[in-house]
Amino acid sequence: MxxxxxxxxxxxxxxxxxxxxxxxxxxxxxxPPRQPPKAPQTPSLMVTCLHCGTHLPPAEAAKGHLGWYCGDEHRRLHGDRAA
Known part of the structure; x- marks a missing residue:
């Protein structure tokens, strides 16, 4: 014991x-070294396709007389012609 x-x-x-x-x-x-906080990103401009409602940047969108579209096919289906 x-x-x-x-x-x-x-x-x-x-x-x-x-x-x-x-x-x-x-x-x-x-x-570990502390990293400074990241600066908030500014939101980028987005446009909405008039045919299907998809949001996308203007650089990727197709412009028509009535507004923006996600592609030439939707612009054609909506009855718009190219700007």
């Missing part, structure tokens, strides 16, 4: 020693 008590005391001592050592190692570890 005496040996079990000594073993338990040694195990507790090793546990406490390892926890303190782990805390020391964490304290010595350098913090």
């Amino acid at each position: 005496k040996y079990l008590l000594v073993l338990a005391v040694v195990m507790v001592a090793v546990y406490v020693w390892r926890q303190n050592r782990r805390a020391d190692i964490e304290a010595q570890r350098p913090e």
